[in-house]
Amino acid sequence: MSAHAPGGPDDRTTIVEPLIFDKSRPGHRAAAIEAPGVQTASATELLSGTALRQRPPTLPELAEPEVVRHYTRLSHMNHAVDLGFYPLGSCTMKYNPKVNDELASLPGFTRLHPYQAEEDVQGTLELMWELEQALLAVTGMCRASLQPAAGAHGELVGILMVRAYHRDHGGADRDTVIVPDSAHGTNLATANMAGYRVVELPSSDRGLVDLTTLAEALSERTAAVMLTNPNTLGLFEDDILEITRLAHEAGALVYYDGANLNAIMGKARPGDMGMDVVHMNLHKTFSTPHGGGGPGAGPVAVCARLEPYLPTPLVAQRVTPDPGADEPGGARFHLVYDHPSSIGRVRGFYGNVGVLVRAYAYMVRLGGNGLLRASEDAVLNANYLRVRLRDAYDVPYDRMCMHEFVASASRQKHTAGVTARDIAKRLLDFGIHSPTVYFPLNVPEAIMIEPTETESRDTLDSFVDAMLQIDHETRHEPTIVLEAPHVTPVRRPDETLAAREPVLRWRPQAVRLQAVHTAERT
Ligand SMILES: *Cc1c(COP(=O)(O)O)cnc(C)c1O
Numbered sequence: 001m002s003a004h005a006p007g008g009p010d011d012r013t014t015i016v017e018p019l020i021f022d023k024s025r026p027g028h029r030a031a032a033i034e035a036p037g038v039q040t041a042s043a044t045e046l047l048s049g050t051a052l053r054q055r056p057p058t059l060p061e062l063a064e065p066e067v068v069r070h071y072t073r074l075s076h077m078n079h080a081v082d083l084g085f086y087p088l089g090s091c092t093m094k095y096n097p098k099v100n101d102e103l104a105s106l107p108g109f110t111r112l113h114p115y116q117a118e119e120d121v122q123g124t125l126e127l128m129w130e131l132e133q134a135l136l137a138v139t140g141m142c143r144a145s146l147q148p149a150a151g152a153h154g155e156l157v158g159i160l161m162v163r164a165y166h167r168d169h170g171g172a173d174r175d176t177v178i179v180p181d182s183a184h185g186t187n188l189a190t191a192n193m194a195g196y197r198v199v200e201l202p203s204s205d206r207g208l209v210d211l212t213t214l215a216e217a218l219s220e221r222t223a224a225v226m227l228t229n230p231n232t233l234g235l236f237e238d239d240i241l242e243i244t245r246l247a248h249e250a251g252a253l254v255y256y257d258g259a260n261l262n263a264i265m266g267k268a269r270p271g272d273m274g275m276d277v278v279h280m281n282l283h284k285t286f287s288t289p290h291g292g293g294g295p296g297a298g299p300v301a302v303c304a305r306l307e308p309y310l311p312t313p314l315v316a317q318r319v320t321p322d323p324g325a326d327e328p329g330g331a332r333f334h335l336v337y338d339h340p341s342s343i344g345r346v347r348g349f350y351g352n353v354g355v356l357v358r359a360y361a362y363m364v365r366l367g368g369n370g371l372l373r374a375s376e377d378a379v380l381n382a383n384y385l386r387v388r389l390r391d392a393y394d395v396p397y398d399r400m401c402m403h404e405f406v407a408s409a410s411r412q413k414h415t416a417g418v419t420a421r422d423i424a425k426r427l428l429d430f431g432i433h434s435p436t437v438y439f440p441l442n443v444p445e446a447i448m449i450e451p452t453e454t455e456s457r458d459t460l461d462s463f464v465d466a467m468l469q470i471d472h473e474t475r476h477e478p479t480i481v482l483e484a485p486h487v488t489p490v491r492r493p494d495e496t497l498a499a500r501e502p503v504l505r506w507r508p509q510a511v512r513l514q515a516v517h518t519a520e521r522t
Pocket of ligand 1: 090091150151152153184186187228257259260281296298
């Protein structure tokens with residue numbers, strides 16, 4: 001479908017797959033099932049007048065194979081980790097093993113209803129309980145909630161617990177959260193959303209928290225220090241124990257953003273570093289799909305003093321199984337709604353259980369040693385790329401990194417006006433998703449690269465080849481890079497327009513075509 005000559009002059013506005021509405025032909029059907037002898041009640045008989053629409057909906061009319069082919073073709077126009085390398089820094093876009101999906105699709109999970117009685121869902125509760133234990137083993141914390149539906153949601157839950165804790169311990173006027181400038185953007189947003197004043201802590205010239213600056217920032221007004229560790233430069237905080245000690249001395253709690261725990265799992269535990277609360281992203285570290293804003297899970301684990309504040313329901317194990325239940329051995333697991341100091345409910349029902357099943361499958365399959373090995377490979381892969389790219393690209397903090405590192409396109413910009421954005425676009429021509437660009441903010445023209453542990457040496461080498469070729473083009477033929485991508489179905493849409501005035505609805509005829517062409521403006 002996308003027969004573009006690379007760099008061909010007019011393919012800028014070509015969208016090669018028409019909308020399904022344009023493919024529609026009156027009278028085309030997937031199937032027409034006649035049910036002889038069965039009397040079907042008409043809609044008018046079943047529904048009252050007000051619930052009935054006045055006109056039939058405008059639905060496309062197509063045969064089933066056309067529908068399947070349409071969506072399959074569309075799915076090929078996007079990038080996916082199942083199609084190519086996806087080194088999106090801070091997002092841990094690693095391969096998600098298919099066995100996770102298979103297990104999560106077992107009817108014993110998919111056919112449950114959230115209102116089913118506890119004794120009917122013992123298997124799921126047991127899985128949730130075991131997953132919690134596994135996450136506690138990895139983090140060294142005391143208790144966890146699996147409820148939050150995303151990393152940022154886990155952060156919010158964590159900070160709400162911090163606030164509840166201070167309220168109960170004479171710290172109600174602690175109104176400030178300290179966030180290093182190397183933190184993930186959601187940390188600041190979370191603190192802000194929870195009503196805190198945010199103090200941004202400038203990093204040292206080594207890209208780390210500076211203890212003197214931190215000590216000066218801490219006060220009796222500090223509720224928490226929120227740390228992303230390894231930070232967004234991919235660097236582990238050398239003084240982590242000192243950081244928690246200083247914060248605790250000032251009466252503050254310490255939040256550990258463990259979204260990308262694949263840098264440290266099996267090696268170091270936030271609990272041992274003195275952390276009070278930590279969230280982790282199952283849709284990163286524990287290989288569950290990111291789902292394009294769809295269901296994720298950001299469990300949040302706490303130390304003993306925050307345990308009373310965890311959201312409900314919590315999964316608990318009965319010491320004496322309930323003899324009434326027909327499970328062999330009785331109902332051993334139950335949900336706790338009565339947790340007196342709890343911050344309350346944060347999510348409907350049990351959380352995103354399908355995601356929890358996948359993460360559990362991943363952890364059980366790898367086991368402790370496998371998780372440790374995953375961390376080692378993630379760190380090895382990132383360092384391999386850092387060392388292989390550092391002659392062509394600036395690497396401002398060029399020392400041993402964790403699961404990711406930050407390069408910069410400053411040199412390319414200076415030489416030929418080629419920016420991080422242009423390089424990101426050009427990589428698409430190689431079938432590679434862009435790294436994270438322009439983040440973190442403390443590196444100009446940042447290109448934040450996270451290969452993840454699931455990629456082979458061959459894949460890493462082909463990425464290096466692409467990056468080196470782009471650097472070469474920058475010096476000899478910069479227009480190739482400046483006008484990239486050349487082979488994607490959509491080239492350079494106007495990103496601002498696409499975000500500000502997204503065209504999300506089908507409307508008949510000309511209005512829509514116009515919108516598509518406008519969005520394609522370079
Ligand atoms: C991805 C990420 C988050 C946010 O997680 P979401 O699930 O996208 O809300 C927070 N912190 C870090 C370090 C991350 O990488």
